[in-house]
Amino acid sequence: EAGVTQSPTHLIKTRGQQATLRCSPISGHTSVYWYQQALGLGLQFLLWYDEGEERNRGNFPPRFSGRQFPNYSSELNVNALELEDSALYLCASSSFGEAFFGQGTRLTVV
Amino acid sequence: GESVGLHLPTLSVQEGDNSIINCAYSNSASDYFIWYKQESGKGPQFIIDIRSNMDKRQGQRVTVLLNKTVKHLSLQIAATQPGDSAVYFCAETQHNNDMRFGAGTRLTVKP
Numbered sequence: 001e002a003g004v005t006q007s008p009t010h011l012i013k014t015r016g017q018q019a020t021l022r023c024s025p026i027s028g029h030t031s032v033y034w035y036q037q038a039l040g041l042g043l044q045f046l047l048w049y050d051e052g053e054e055r056n057r058g059n060f061p062p063r064f065s066g067r068q069f070p071n072y073s074s075e076l077n078v079n080a081l082e083l084e085d086s087a088l089y090l091c092a093s094s095s096f097g098e099a100f101f102g103q104g105t106r107l108t109v110v
Numbered sequence: 111g112e113s114v115g116l117h118l119p120t121l122s123v124q125e126g127d128n129s130i131i132n133c134a135y136s137n138s139a140s141d142y143f144i145w146y147k148q149e150s151g152k153g154p155q156f157i158i159d160i161r162s163n164m165d166k167r168q169g170q171r172v173t174v175l176l177n178k179t180v181k182h183l184s185l186q187i188a189a190t191q192p193g194d195s196a197v198y199f200c201a202e203t204q205h206n207n208d209m210r211f212g213a214g215t216r217l218t219v220k221p
Contacts, residue, residue, distance in 0.1 A: 004153075033209060042118060042214040043154075043199060090153055092209070098144055099201070099209050101153035 002026070004093050004102035012108045013081050021076040021105045025093030032074040033099060034066060038087040046089075049074055081109045118197060120216045129187040129219075133200030133212045138181060140202035145174060145185045148197045148214075157185070157198075187217075195219045 005024045013019050025032050034046040045058035049068035063079040072093075078085055086109045092099040123129045135143070141162040146154035160167045160174045160183075167174050173186040183200050200212040 035211070040118065042197075043211045045210060048209075092154075094209065097142060097203075098156055098159060100156070101146075103153050 004091060004100050006089075006091050006102035006105050008105060009103070010106045010108070012110060015081055015083060015109055017081050019078045019081060019085075019107055021078075021089050021091075021107070023074045023076070023091030023093075023102060025072050025074070025091075026095075026100055029093035029095040029100075030072055031094045031099075032068055032072065033092040033094070034074070034076050035090045035092070036060075036087045037090060037104075038084075043090065047076065078107070083109050085109050118214050118216045120218060122218045122220060123190050125190060125192060125219050125221050127190055129185075129190045129194070129217060131185045131187075131198050131215045131217065133183040133185075133215075135181050135183060135200065135202040135212070136210070137202060137204055138178075139204045142203045143174070143176060143183050144201045144203075144209075145172075145183075146199045146201060146211075147194075148199065150196075154199055190217075190219050192219045192221060 007022045031050040033048050036044040036046055047066050048056045052068050066076040068074045088104045088106050090104045092101045144159040145157040147157050148154040158169045158172050158174050160176050165176050171188045175184045195218050197214045197216050199214045201209050203209045
C-alpha cells in the first residue's frame with residue numbers, strides 16, 4: 001500500500017511568487033495535516049483538513065491557505081512568498097489515530 | 111502541545127547508555143499520544159503510542175511513560191545506538207482529532 005506522497009520533492013521560487021504543494025494521503029485516510037519545519041526547528045502546525053473541510057489552522061498569515069479535494073488529497077498554497085518561508089513542508093494523513101508522514105517538500109525562496 | 115519556533119533542545123548520550131526524552135503536553139483531555147522519530151532529510155516515523163487509559167507501554171528497546179497528573183510523557187530508549195540519533199517528537203490527540211506536536215528533542219549518540 002502506498003504511503004503519503006508529496007510533490008514536488010523540491011521547489012525553488014522567487015520572493016513574491018506563489019507556491020503550490022500537493023499531498024496524497026494513504027488510501028482510506030480522511031484527515032490531512034500540514035506542518036512547516038524550518039531548518040533545525042520543530043514542527044509548526046499549519047492546517048488540518050478532515051472530510052473536505054478546514055478544521056483548524058495554526059498561527060500563520062492568510063497567505064498560507066489550502067484545500068482538500070473529494071478524494072482527500074490536499075493542496076497547500078503559499079502566496080507572496082517571503083525568504084523566511086523557506087522550509088520543509090510536511091504533510092501527514094491519519095484515520096482515527098496514528099498519523100503517517102510524507103517525505104516533505106523542500107521549498108526554497110530566493 | 112503546539113510546537114514553537116525555537117531551536118530544538120538537545121540530548122547527548124554515550125552509545126550503550128539509556129536515553130530519556132521528555133515531553134510536556136498541553137491538553138488534559140488528550141487521550142492518545144505518539145512518539146515520532148525524524149532522521150535527517152526524512153519525514154517523522156512512528157515509534158510507539160499509548161492511550162490515556164495506560165501509564166506505560168513497551169516496545170522493542172523503547173518504553174513510553176504517561177503521567178496524566180502532570181501532563182508529562184517520556185520516551186526511554188534502552189542501549190542507545192548511533193542509529194537512534196534523530197529528532198524525537200511527541201504528539202497528542204483528543205478523540206483522534208487535531209494532532210499536535212511538541213517542539214522536539216534532538217538526540218545525539220556519541221560512539
